Amino acid sequence: MPRRGNLRGPSSVFNATRQALLLLFPVAAQAQDSRAALESVAKALGATNLKSIEIQGSGVTFQVGQSATPGMAWPQFDIRTFTRVVNYETASFRQEILQTRALEPPRGGGVYIRGEHKLVFALSGDHAWNVTGDAAVPAPITLADRQFQLWSTPHGVVQAALAGKGMMQGRTIVFGVPGRFKATAFLDTAGLIERIEATMSNPVLGDMPVTVSYAEYRDFGGVKFPTKIRQTYGGFPALELTVTEVRPNAAADIQVPDNVRQAASPYARVATQSVADGVWYVTGGSHHSAVIEMKDHLIVVESPLNDERALALLAEIRKLSSKPIRYLVVSHHHFDHSGGVRAFAGEGVTLVTHDLAKTYFEKVVAAPATVSPDHLAKSGKKAAAVEGVRDRRSLTDGTRTVEVRHIAGSLHADDLLMVYLPKEKFLIEADAYTPPAPNATPMTPPSAFTVNLVENITKQGLAVDQILPLHGRMVPVAELQKAAGHSH
Numbered sequence: 001m002p003r004r005g006n007l008r009g010p011s012s013v014f015n016a017t018r019q020a021l022l023l024l025f026p027v028a029a030q031a032q033d034s035r036a037a038l039e040s041v042a043k044a045l046g047a048t049n050l051k052s053i054e055i056q057g058s059g060v061t062f063q064v065g066q067s068a069t070p071g072m073a074w075p076q077f078d079i080r081t082f083t084r085v086v087n088y089e090t091a092s093f094r095q096e097i098l099q100t101r102a103l104e105p106p107r108g109g110g111v112y113i114r115g116e117h118k119l120v121f122a123l124s125g126d127h128a129w130n131v132t133g134d135a136a137v138p139a140p141i142t143l144a145d146r147q148f149q150l151w152s153t154p155h156g157v158v159q160a161a162l163a164g165k166g167m168m169q170g171r172t173i174v175f176g177v178p179g180r181f182k183a184t185a186f187l188d189t190a191g192l193i194e195r196i197e198a199t200m201s202n203p204v205l206g207d208m209p210v211t212v213s214y215a216e217y218r219d220f221g222g223v224k225f226p227t228k229i230r231q232t233y234g235g236f237p238a239l240e241l242t243v244t245e246v247r248p249n250a251a252a253d254i255q256v257p258d259n260v261r262q263a264a265s266p267y268a269r270v271a272t273q274s275v276a277d278g279v280w281y282v283t284g285g286s287h288h289s290a291v292i293e294m295k296d297h298l299i300v301v302e303s304p305l306n307d308e309r310a311l312a313l314l315a316e317i318r319k320l321s322s323k324p325i326r327y328l329v330v331s332h333h334h335f336d337h338s339g340g341v342r343a344f345a346g347e348g349v350t351l352v353t354h355d356l357a358k359t360y361f362e363k364v365v366a367a368p369a370t371v372s373p374d375h376l377a378k379s380g381k382k383a384a385a386v387e388g389v390r391d392r393r394s395l396t397d398g399t400r401t402v403e404v405r406h407i408a409g410s411l412h413a414d415d416l417l418m419v420y421l422p423k424e425k426f427l428i429e430a431d432a433y434t435p436p437a438p439n440a441t442p443m444t445p446p447s448a449f450t451v452n453l454v455e456n457i458t459k460q461g462l463a464v465d466q467i468l469p470l471h472g473r474m475v476p477v478a479e480l481q482k483a484a485g486h487s488h
Contacts, residue, residue: 037168038161044191046223046248047155052087053223054250055153059241061099064233065204065335066109069414070360073236075108077101080116082241086150087252088159092124093150094254105448107411109334109431122254123150129260136257138266141306141339144180144201144372151175152212154193154226157185179372181210192217192224199371200233203306203339206369206377208234220246267309270316273474276424278400280320281468282313287336288470290419290428291317295397297326300349301419301428302470303340307374310340314347325349327395329404331430331470332413333357341365345384346376352404354415355388362386389417392460407432407456412449420462427462429453430470433480446485454484 042048058081062074077099086093097119120131121139123146130137151160157173160166166175173193176182183198195213202208210233214226225246231239271284278293287304298321303310317325328344329352331337338361341351345365353361365384369377395402400423407416412431419428432453436442443450457464457477464477 034168035162038158038173041168041173041187041191041193042155042158042162044224045155045158045193046219047158050155050159050223050248051089052085052249052252053153053155053225054245054247054252055082055084055086055225055243056245057082057227057241057243059239060102060237061097061240062233062236062238063108063110064236064238067236067333067413068108068411070333070357074233074238075101075103075106075110079241085250085252085254086153086156087254088156090124090252090254091147091150092252092254093122093146094252095119095121095149105411109336109412121146123147124254124256127256127260129257136260138260138263140265141203141267144177147177148181148183148198148200148210151177152183152185152196152198154214155223157183157193157196182371183210190217192226201369201372202234202335203374204335204341204364205234206342206364206367206374207371210234210238218246221248223248265308267305268312270312272316272320275466275468275474276421276426279421279424279426281474282316285309286471288468289313290468290470291320292400292402292421293321293323294326294395294400294402296323298323299327299329299395299402300325300344301329302331302337302430303328303344304337304470305339307340307343310343311375313340314343327352329353329417329419330357330361331418332416333360334413334431337430337470338364342369342374342376346374346379346381348381348384350385350387352387352389352393354406354417355390357415358386358388405456405460405462407453408459409456410449410452418453418456420464422463425463425465426468427457427464427466427477428468428470433467433483434469435467435472435475435479435483442483442485446483450480450484454480454486 059079061077061079064074067074080098082097084093084095098116100116122129128139128143128146130139150156157175160175161173166173171187173185181198181200183196185193186195188194193214198210199207200210213230215228217224217226227243229241266285269284273281275281280291282289290301292299328349330341351361389404391406393404403420405418405420407418410416433450467475467477467480
């Protein structure tokens with residue numbers, strides 16, 4: 001007789017096979033359920049046949065990463081007009097904002113505009129750029145944010161998930177772009193998206209929390225869209241928008257300009273000028289640094305923008321000198337000037353900041369970066385030394401003295417530092433004064449930031465011959481005096 005224990009009938013074989021398939025391929029079943037649920041959300045939003053959309057409105061925006069005081073809210077601007085055209089098929093958008101400053105006197109970064117100021121931002125695929133006048137300027141540092149802005153629109157969430165960038169999980173939609181952001185969208189009782197909680201990669205904060213809330217949906221030609229939008233970045237308000245008009249399937253032919261498509265990264269381009277024995281001015285892009293050689297170590301002033309720029313800067317420094325970097329002086333906490341701080345922390349370099357920013361930067365170098373692991377995260381270092389300066393600190397080796405001084409009373413940033421080399425009579429500063437093009441007409445009336453810098457030089461009794469600005473070009477101090485309204 002056959003042994004029954006080794007035999008299975010057709011039914012038992014089918015059931016065993018089915019169970020094995022369910023164990024091996026649960027994702028397929030979940031994906032089918034997810035797609036059906038997503039299609040239901042798309043129907044509720046009117047997104048089923050939506051290929052593009054134009055949004056118009058007004059409100060207030062905030063300059064993220066440019067607060068007057070470390071750890072405080074971003075400076076506010078009033079939005080006179082807001083227009084965003086999105087093409088979901090080509091993953092592109094173009095946004096135009098006409099804004100005015102809301103703070104008087106202006107406080108923080110990006111606030112020193114006069115009258116109305118037009119901003120034009122664009123994205124297509126993995127290309128991000130700004131438009132100034134008729135010129136397209138590559139802006140790859142904004143890529144994560146702009147891709148989030150595209151896919152975090154209510155219809156973008158559904159489009160992204162249906163395209164395989166996310167899936168439905170209960171009453172939420174989980175979506176994202178690897179290396180850029182990860183997000184969860186929450187549905188209200190009507191099946192509309194009411195809130196998004198996200199984590200975005202940021203050069204300064206590492207994993208930066210972002211939230212978006214949508215309210216007061218209206219029907220615009222069969223498409224439901226919120227008329228109240230609020231965003232927060234890093235825990236502070238970033239946008240409050242009242243939507244007044246929505247045009248479904250609007251014309252949205254957004255092409256990447258040739259110069260943007262063909263451009264090499266602007267952050268890896270480094271140019272070095274020796275301005276004195278053992279002093280180098282490191283330029284090549286929009287933001288600069290300085291390297292100062294001491295007897296047995298180096299002092300670097302500023303590591304701006306992002307990891308890529310910081311790593312290019314580090315590589316250049318190693319060509320200049322074999323001495324170790326002991327200090328990185330951080331001019332202030334604004335994102336564009338401190339985006340490379342984490343990379344230097346990953347090298348074990350001690351940060352020198354103003355006392356007001358010490359706790360802030362201790363948090364910066366301790367923050368995780370899981371969305372897009374950076375040099376610090378990969379280094380495995382858990383902490384970096386941060387030293388504060390109140391009014392003045394001298395770093396000396398007995399031969400050369402480097403003075404780190406506070407620019408007191410600046411409306412740009414409360415923690416703004418400058419570096420003075422008394423022997424060379426050099427002053428290194430950021431944002432207080434950016435030299436215009438040669439022979440350009442000085443700003444009238446002068447910038448309050450520039451006037452304040454001149455006042456600090458006078459009050460602190462500094463004998464300055466040359467300005468090494470961290471934007472622009474090296475100039476004699478006479479040009480600074482002229483920009484501040486002094487003829488002599």
